[in-house]
Amino acid sequence: MSMTRKSLSVFVFAGAACLALAPVASAATSYQITAVPPIGTIYSDTVTTLAVVVAPSPVGAAGSTPVVIDITEPDGDRRTLTAALTLGGATVATSVHEAGRYVAVLTFAPPVGDPATTTMAFDVLESPFGTGSAS
Template identity: 55%
Template sequence: MHSSRGTLTIAALAGAASLALAPTATAATTYQITVVPPIGTVHANNLVTLGALVTPTPTGTDGSTPVELEITEPDGDVNTRTIPLTLGAGTAAIRTHEAGRYTVVFTYAPPNGTPAETTAQFDAVPSPGLGLGS
């Protein structure tokens, strides 16, 4: 088989052009979750606000993915919630049903990035009485 120098040159240039125009593989973004836990004394039977900050700020379809919360109450009951994100941050209000330690697992599983998970704990103390005596 005999090929001309021009044919080989064209084939080489075509191969180089197809490599240059091929989509490049990009690594998935690795996200981290920073949790804003309750500050101060948390009483049972009250609302507690928990916040999540996802960094770097997710964009595109990753930006519309919420953070999932799995809340384990002191008696072992498990509840789930979602935190919709706005510019990578969001909050959720949860009710503390009883005194004791609460464990909250925050999970962020975007379609194009690496999932992130972090755990926070806080304690709720018994609610003070109304101070009404009989």
């Protein structure tokens, strides 16, 4: 009986120590967001790919939270895209209609934790192929 009591006491104290040292479930994770600009020369009237990486890789409800990309075009028009994360990374294809500087603001706002935001700018050159249609 004495051995069982000692073993039980050890297990109870070990469990209490584990609970005391465990991270709090509601502790907010601080995320960092990195924008990956398009690679190469981008011409107007084409499609380009924007990429984003969120670290640490979100899990649980945060893992299903998309990154919101707010793009401002050279003429001031704005549009919003969403990119679903897969293992902390995402890509989204978007069309670029005019030459000039595009500015993209990328925001990751998980349900628990502080939102992370970054800004990326990229330049688009006038298309050497023209904009005529083949009709």
